[in-house]
Amino acid sequence: xxxxxxxxxxxxxxxxxxxxxxxxxxxxxxxxxxxxxxxxxxxxxxxxxxxxxxxxxxxxxxxxxxxxxxxxxxxxxxxxxxxxxxxxxxxxxxxxxxxxxxxxxxxxxxxxxxxxxxxxxxxxxxxxxxxxxxxxxxxxxxxxxxxxxxxxxxxxxxxxxxxxxxxxxxxxxxxxxxxxxxxxxxxxxx
Numbered sequence: 726x727x728x729x730x731x732x733x734x735x736x737x738x739x740x741x742x743x744x745x746x747x748x749x750x751x752x753x754x755x756x757x758x759x760x761x762x763x764x765x766x767x768x769x770x771x772x773x774x775x776x777x778x779x780x781x782x783x784x785x786x787x788x789x790x791x792x793x794x795x796x797x798x799x800x801x802x803x804x805x806x807x808x809x810x811x812x813x814x815x816x817x818x819x820x821x822x823x824x825x826x827x828x829x830x831x832x833x834x835x836x837x838x839x840x841x842x843x844x845x846x847x848x849x850x851x852x853x854x855x856x857x858x859x860x861x862x863x864x865x866x867x868x869x870x871x872x873x874x875x876x877x878x879x880x881x882x883x884x885x886x887x888x889x890x891x892x893x894x895x896x897x898x899x900x901x902x903x904x905x906x907x908x909x910x911x912x913x914x915x
Contacts, residue, residue, distance in 0.1 A: 745818055748850015748879075751892055753890070755779070760838040761817040763824035768836055772816040772870040773812045778912075780806075780813045780882040781852045782896070783876040787819045787837070788861045791878070791898035796833055798898035803834050806902075809909045816840050818856050826870065830863045841873030852877045859911035884906060 726871040749756075756773060762768040773779050782799075784792040799806070799813050806813055813835045819827070840846055843853045857871040880901055881907050882891035893901070 746801075749881070749892065750887050753887050753889050755781075755881075755887055756845070758845050758848060760840060760845060761821050762839075763821060763828045763837040764827075765821060766814065767880075768814065768838055770814075774883065774887045775885060778809065778811045778885065778890075778909055780811055780880065781816065781849070781883065782813070782878075782880040782901065783816050783840075783846055783849070784878050784898075785817065786857070786859065786872055787817055787823050787870055787877045788859065792817070793831060795878070795898035795901050796827070796837075797831055797900060799835055800831065800833050802902045802906065805906060807863055809906065809913070811905075811909060814838055816845055816876070818843060818846075818853075818872035818876060820871050821875070823868075823870035823872065826861070826863050826868055830855075830861075840876070843874035843876065846874070846876045849879070849881060850877045880905065884912070 756888055757771050759767050759769045784795060786792055796815060816838045818841055819839060820841060821839045828837055846853055853874045853876055856874045858869050858871045860867055861870055878896045880893045880896050881889055882905060884890035
């Protein structure tokens with residue numbers, strides 16, 4: 726009977742998260758997931774949970790204005806993030822090939838994950854809309870960057886206790902890294 730109750734409770738929780746009405750809240754346990762990374766490998770969040778702060782930021786589309794500013798800010802603050810014991814991962818609906826180009830074009834020094842079907846975004850409660858495609862030139866060659874879904878720009882920080890300690894649904898792309906670092910520094914001083 727306990728097993729049935731646990732399964733029923735799990736299904737209710739999953740359906741609540743998948744509906745995206747409110748998504749995860751501060752204090753909720755972080756979802757465990759694996760995804761294809763920009764280099765074609767499989768990235769597994771469980772390797773970092775409980776060991777580091779994990780910044781999971783969702784962005785609409787690789788190689789677009791705000792998304793590039795946000796990614797470059799994380800790139801430029803990499804040493805400070807490492808010093809604060811932070812693992813950063815950016816997630817979008819872009820295909821792996823597009824993420825690889827984005828990382829190459831902007832010299833990004835952290836992992837980008839492909840969430841083409843939006844499963845990870847749904848697990849966090851991040852709103853999604855239709856995917857799309859854009860053309861971008863990298864190294865003199867024009868490419869089509871295709872994404873299966875388009876996620877809203879939301880940022881989460883998962884604490885070393887595996888729980889969500891920060892959630893921002895109104896992210897300013899240029900100030901996201903600064904706000905994340907300030908929050909983590911505040912946590913460390915407690």
